[in-house]
Amino acid sequence: MYFASDNWAGAHPAIARSLTEAADGYAKAYGTSDLDKKVEHTFNEIFEREVAVFFVGTGTAANSLALASYNRPGGQVFCHAEAHVNVDECNAPEFFATGSKLVPIEGARGKMPAEALAAAIGRFSPDNVHGGQPVGVTVTQATEAGTVYELDEIAAIADVAHEKKLPLHMDGARFANALVTLGATPAEMTWKRGVDILSFGGTKNGCWCAEALVLFDPARAREMHYLRKRSAQLFSKSRFIAAQFDAYFRDGLWLELARHANAMAAALAAGLTQARSARLAWPTGSNEVFAILRNTTLKALRDKGAALYDWPAPAEIKATMAEDETMVRLVTSFATRPEDVERFLSLCD
Amino acid sequence: MYFASDNWAGAHPAIARSLTEAADGYAKAYGTSDLDKKVEHTFNEIFEREVAVFFVGTGTAANSLALASYNRPGGQVFCHAEAHVNVDECNAPEFFATGSKLVPIEGARGKMPAEALAAAIGRFSPDNVHGGQPVGVTVTQATEAGTVYELDEIAAIADVAHEKKLPLHMDGARFANALVTLGATPAEMTWKRGVDILSFGGTKNGCWCAEALVLFDPARAREMHYLRKRSAQLFSKSRFIAAQFDAYFRDGLWLELARHANAMAAALAAGLTQARSARLAWPTGSNEVFAILRNTTLKALRDKGAALYDWPAPAEIKATMAEDETMVRLVTSFATRPEDVERFLSLCD
Amino acid sequence: MYFASDNWAGAHPAIARSLTEAADGYAKAYGTSDLDKKVEHTFNEIFEREVAVFFVGTGTAANSLALASYNRPGGQVFCHAEAHVNVDECNAPEFFATGSKLVPIEGARGKMPAEALAAAIGRFSPDNVHGGQPVGVTVTQATEAGTVYELDEIAAIADVAHEKKLPLHMDGARFANALVTLGATPAEMTWKRGVDILSFGGTKNGCWCAEALVLFDPARAREMHYLRKRSAQLFSKSRFIAAQFDAYFRDGLWLELARHANAMAAALAAGLTQARSARLAWPTGSNEVFAILRNTTLKALRDKGAALYDWPAPAEIKATMAEDETMVRLVTSFATRPEDVERFLSLCD
Amino acid sequence: MYFASDNWAGAHPAIARSLTEAADGYAKAYGTSDLDKKVEHTFNEIFEREVAVFFVGTGTAANSLALASYNRPGGQVFCHAEAHVNVDECNAPEFFATGSKLVPIEGARGKMPAEALAAAIGRFSPDNVHGGQPVGVTVTQATEAGTVYELDEIAAIADVAHEKKLPLHMDGARFANALVTLGATPAEMTWKRGVDILSFGGTKNGCWCAEALVLFDPARAREMHYLRKRSAQLFSKSRFIAAQFDAYFRDGLWLELARHANAMAAALAAGLTQARSARLAWPTGSNEVFAILRNTTLKALRDKGAALYDWPAPAEIKATMAEDETMVRLVTSFATRPEDVERFLSLCD
Structure with missing residues (x-):
């Protein structure tokens, strides 16, 4: 992941x-x-x-x-x-x-x-x-x-x-x-x-x-x-x-690879929108997803090996966040596997 | 070549x-x-x-x-x-x-x-x-x-x-x-x-x-x-x-490759020393050979596809050169083939 | 002035x-x-x-x-x-x-x-x-x-x-x-x-x-x-x-000159505080006075030869300004004459 | 001087x-x-x-x-x-x-x-x-x-x-x-x-x-x-x-001052040409004189208060110099006094 x-x-x-x-x-x-x-x-x-x-x-x-x-x-x-x-x-x-x-x-x-x-x-x-x-x-x-x-x-x-x-x-x-x-x-x-x-x-x-x-x-x-x-x-x-x-x-390899990366990001975004412990900071436009996760969920994800970075929340987002939430960035690429996306989402309840 | x-x-x-x-x-x-x-x-x-x-x-x-x-x-x-x-x-x-x-x-x-x-x-x-x-x-x-x-x-x-x-x-x-x-x-x-x-x-x-x-x-x-x-x-x-x-x-691949390049340069140098239409500007120490070629020989070499650069002769070398001679630089590498060296030398009579 | x-x-x-x-x-x-x-x-x-x-x-x-x-x-x-x-x-x-x-x-x-x-x-x-x-x-x-x-x-x-x-x-x-x-x-x-x-x-x-x-x-x-x-x-x-x-x-010439400049600025500031057509943007601390003038007053001053620059008002000051007001900067120096300060203030009713 | x-x-x-x-x-x-x-x-x-x-x-x-x-x-x-x-x-x-x-x-x-x-x-x-x-x-x-x-x-x-x-x-x-x-x-x-x-x-x-x-x-x-x-x-x-x-x-002050400086340099140059213990490195063209002085003379000049710099001699000049000689640079200006030039020259025998 x-x-x-x-x-x-x-x-x-x-x-x-x-x-x-x-x-x-x-x-x-x-x-x-x-x-x-x-x-x-x-x-x-x-x-x-x-x-x-x-x-x-x-x-x-x-x-x-x-x-x-x-x-x-x-x-x-x-x-x-x-x-x-x-x-x-x-x-x-x-x-x-x-x-x-x-x-x-x-x-x-x-x-x-x-x-x-x-x-x-x-x-x-x-x-x-x-x-x-x-x-x-x-x-x-x-x-x-x-x-x-x-x-x-x-x-x-x-x-x-x-x-x-x-x-x-x-x-x-x-x-x-x-x-x-x-x-x-x-x-x-x-x-x-x-x-x-x-x-x-x-x-x-x-x-x-x-x-x-x-x-x-x-x-x-x-x-x-x-x-x-x-x-x-x-x-x-x-x-x-x-x-x-x-x-x-x-x-057209380059476009194919970008489409794959974007599709993986879209899948992540769609899944996070469904999850109770997560939501999007804003809609995803390419291969980067900015999301707000509950801290317990984030910890669980990392414990299972997920690699993702915390991200400093802009003021208008920060205002919407609870104390036990963290803003993160998720980036997909040509190499992202659908099964990793699924596993990630399965860990976000 | x-x-x-x-x-x-x-x-x-x-x-x-x-x-x-x-x-x-x-x-x-x-x-x-x-x-x-x-x-x-x-x-x-x-x-x-x-x-x-x-x-x-x-x-x-x-x-x-x-x-x-x-x-x-x-x-x-x-x-x-x-x-x-x-x-x-x-x-x-x-x-x-x-x-x-x-x-x-x-x-x-x-x-x-x-x-x-x-x-x-x-x-x-x-x-x-x-x-x-x-x-x-x-x-x-x-x-x-x-x-x-x-x-x-x-x-x-x-x-x-x-x-x-x-x-x-x-x-x-x-x-x-x-x-x-x-x-x-x-x-x-x-x-x-x-x-x-x-x-x-x-x-x-x-x-x-x-x-x-x-x-x-x-x-x-x-x-x-x-x-x-x-x-x-x-x-x-x-x-x-x-x-x-x-x-x-x-x-030790790196040393092996360097030894090969140097050996190719040494072979070139040795051959040029033997040729009537060529001589070394100075002894070769690594994988670069500086030589003085008769212009007719140089032209013949290039006509046969040899790639090599003219080189500006230092004053003390220039003083030893005839009008129909040119100083050149020959560089060998890990990829230099012995047969190309041989062919090159065969064209230097 | x-x-x-x-x-x-x-x-x-x-x-x-x-x-x-x-x-x-x-x-x-x-x-x-x-x-x-x-x-x-x-x-x-x-x-x-x-x-x-x-x-x-x-x-x-x-x-x-x-x-x-x-x-x-x-x-x-x-x-x-x-x-x-x-x-x-x-x-x-x-x-x-x-x-x-x-x-x-x-x-x-x-x-x-x-x-x-x-x-x-x-x-x-x-x-x-x-x-x-x-x-x-x-x-x-x-x-x-x-x-x-x-x-x-x-x-x-x-x-x-x-x-x-x-x-x-x-x-x-x-x-x-x-x-x-x-x-x-x-x-x-x-x-x-x-x-x-x-x-x-x-x-x-x-x-x-x-x-x-x-x-x-x-x-x-x-x-x-x-x-x-x-x-x-x-x-x-x-x-x-x-x-x-x-x-x-x-x-101590340098301190004397600075004291004079500051005193001239203080006199300007005090006078502007009294004027109906002017007020200070904030208290004056040295030899620069930042003030808000009524545009008619500012024009009259410039017509009489006063040299001073408009100054971009910070948002919190701008919020207090009327449409017919302008923020300006006034700078005094060792050479400022008291009579010029007085004349300036006399033109601010 | x-x-x-x-x-x-x-x-x-x-x-x-x-x-x-x-x-x-x-x-x-x-x-x-x-x-x-x-x-x-x-x-x-x-x-x-x-x-x-x-x-x-x-x-x-x-x-x-x-x-x-x-x-x-x-x-x-x-x-x-x-x-x-x-x-x-x-x-x-x-x-x-x-x-x-x-x-x-x-x-x-x-x-x-x-x-x-x-x-x-x-x-x-x-x-x-x-x-x-x-x-x-x-x-x-x-x-x-x-x-x-x-x-x-x-x-x-x-x-x-x-x-x-x-x-x-x-x-x-x-x-x-x-x-x-x-x-x-x-x-x-x-x-x-x-x-x-x-x-x-x-x-x-x-x-x-x-x-x-x-x-x-x-x-x-x-x-x-x-x-x-x-x-x-x-x-x-x-x-x-x-x-x-x-x-x-x-x-025309600027030209007058330059003429004076040049004249002082010319006077120095003319005098040094006459002296036995000194000579010019090359003819003087403006307000700088490059000269070769006998070391004893140079020392005497400096003992009497003359301020002048040693100068590195170009190879062709160095070849003409004796061991007890030094090349120096003399610069004149608008402020150079004729009496200082005369005194300097009087110390070069």
Whole structure:
């Protein structure tokens, strides 16, 4: 019953097989091999346009490079207060952008409201050098709260950003999970709604280590080559990432894996809604379930081997909680087994 | 006939197999899994003492983190003029250390003479804040010229560094190749000769992507955890690196692979010494051969599919070269086949 | 009627005279002149202990160097949400510390409550590298709201910081104004209450350009020499700052000037309390008055030449304001003339 | 007999007077006062075109901001090996540009030969991301060796830079001294010969603290406002710098002071040429004299109170020196008295 995180899983067998197949033979290094080129082309197809793709090693690297590439002195980047870039990346975004500031914006269930964004940007004035200058906006899709921005919510945020000539970055660590929830195409969920640069994650959805930075403005690729290398994210045997993505995209594997993870989360959510000793903190939108469990139930689950994390409850949720309750996060993945979900639920009376 | 670089090879079958075996099942993320811990312990055994080990994604990352961890404001790091950190890492060392300076020291065949190092350090004075302050020394083993520092050469450099209280870093991108050349133990080639921090490379010697930063002063580990994460080098599924190292070290595979690469280089070197149209620029110490070829021979080789890079000749070599000659670099690896060496030599008349 | 800012004034005649006297003759550069040494000694006397003093050019430089000197990778610095370092320094603190993060803490009237600080620090755990690590706390005295921390409030904050082994920095851009309000000694308002490093401002209180970074732990001076020079804040003719401080401290001029500024602010505050068209947002503690004016009155004042800034009203104040009212900030200085205060008040009916 | 440095002098009486006059009254802060605007306009007149001017506190700040404003990831800046930016600024240029690299170019008597520059730039290729990318060229006028680039030498360097689309920066810490040597106009010595950005120094030539960054492309001013503030170089009472420049430029004071300093250096040089115990290392071009003195003479001079620094002799000079000789640097300034020159020379037999 491993629900601690989707990065506790290993790699999907097809990914492992692809790596093994690519292990043999010689190929050019540093992202110039035939396999690298092939996979870059696949990204064009998936996004229905020419994009510039940069493989990197971690989601933190993708996010930090994206924000750094748009930074300017005194740069202010607007994000949700609980965004991964703001609370879980140990200042990597600020470091890569050499001293930028992340401006936290509150919003229920992990989503940044477009109006709150507009208000926050509005507090900066070009006449006031002391306050710095807005340089970008970033959203996470699916969010850190397991919810998913609707397509028009993304468009609304992009409109606010673009009106101020700010680029919109999307942290897509769980891109596939959001995509299958919305039933949208990759193009629809990104550039067609105004996203300018995307961190495209494969690691949480069945790869070992496969993250890509996708630039919808390929003219910016030149500088990104130097930025990535300067940040120690250019891999010599880059095809080890390409090989993972090659299998990931083949025959829609990536969507299939995300659908499975989401289905497992939905099953968990449905079961918890039925249980007396548990309830959902809010509806589940992807592969993360936020729930409130009675402490005795939680203890029993852990005693039986369930792995899951406590989660700090937002004020409005906390207000609804009894003293003997705890808020938890449950994450499913491509590797989650239905029998583990069932067993977990059977322990929640 | 692939002699362009040892990073043109893929991964050794045992490495690929280990990854496949590790793909199944759940494990804690971010370097805390049982496999991570097991491999960290293997490092202790290999180095015959407690060390702190940090897996990272690239050699550039390992080097840059090592130097950053010892940096102070106005920091001056002493290195060979042709060191990888100085000419091939796109300022990553300067960036990670937020504005340090690499002080280049000339030396024949890729080696920094201890006396030249002492003289260079001696030009800085604690009374002159304008010049900055020395903060470290770095050597590459095996060197960028394919040569290998003798154990007492390392000790001499360490003595110079330590007399000024400077740490000694070793860039071991080709650590195994140097080790088997010297017939030394890992301990003898590092901390027993004064090395304080090591970039331990596995990628060039049969891994996909496996680099480790080894701290011989484990008390410095605490800050390195933050430095690595801040630099976007903490991998969620860290065991994908651990699994590679696990196979790499098993039954001495790493030394076997390095011995093979070195033997292939020795065979190339021996053959070139015999050829009329070729000669060595200097003796070969590891898995890199630097040679001077007649241009017609070089062209013929490339026409037949040989992959190898031109190399800028140092002044003292250039003085010995005819107009119709070119200096080249040939790199062998765990994957180099004897028949390719033979074929290459057969084309050098 | 210049109440826009205390940096709209020029320099006190005694400061100008001191500069003129020092202009003649030769002296060693870069802070090593006799005059530099003399003034450094004066700092020892004023603070009743040995301190290390570093002259710098701006308050932003002093603050940023102070925080940078204590930074570590992933560093989190706790400050009031409206602190100058957080909203008025264009990311200089983050830049000097190469990517630190300022954690904003809310508190009424510009003051950070010790309990809120403790709670904010408590959200970081040494087991969670992703969140970064706390590295310091900073308070502003007098605050950006014109209020003054009581001595025991400073001590309470220092206790919270020190319990977590965090240093406490004080931004003393208006140090003298706070000091005369409290009737405390410089020692009592700083190291005797737990302040570890201080930005000591002279510019707003009658100097042209005289800021000093005061280290209560002189052992940290060595690195600060490099940090200051690396940050381009080491002045060749450093005695132009020393000469200003020399006059500033002579015969208690600095306290006299601060008393005058505070008295002018008190007179403004008293007058506004009497006026029907105006009232104070909160009691005045130093040389800044925050008031709510009727818009017609404000317009009339500006028509007559009064210079003062609108100020964004905090929510709890905004709730008390009528639609035809505006919150403003009035700042007095050593140069404020009583007749201007009277004229200003006479225009507030 | 103070010949240690031109920054050992204080300020010219006219500068001090101007500061005193400006001390009274109120003015807008942060560079927006009438006096700031007036002096900015004077810069336009002096350079015979619209320029963007930014006052800063130190020459190191001006240089570092200039180079930072043109930096890109992996940036390589080409400079003379002995340039102030390279050896005397404690990595401030690398820090401000967050990890750029200065590529040192050798050249006799402090001058970078255009051909050597072209060769150095030529070693970088856009196909090799590992080596980084050239981003700028910087020259010092007058040079650190007291020599002066001829106008066509500047043009030749600018041509090399511009052919590669690199901007040319001039470090004009001793701009006035070079100008009067050449008898050129400010425009001729800068933008008319291809200089794109200039550090204009006033401090060494009679000011207390007056440095200006001059952008010949005013379109770049917007970002520089943020860059300067982010680097803590925006002064609140900016008019204290403006007032100095105001007096500096009035009635050609700046050129008069530079002529005096140069004349004093010429007198020293002429006298040393006559002396048996001394000779020049090379001809004097501005206000710095590099000479070789017999050690007994040097000791006698210092015993009588002469202040001057030993200087490391370049190899070609060292080869001409006897064992009992020392190379020294003598710097004159606006404040140097003819009688001190005479006395100094009288002590060199």
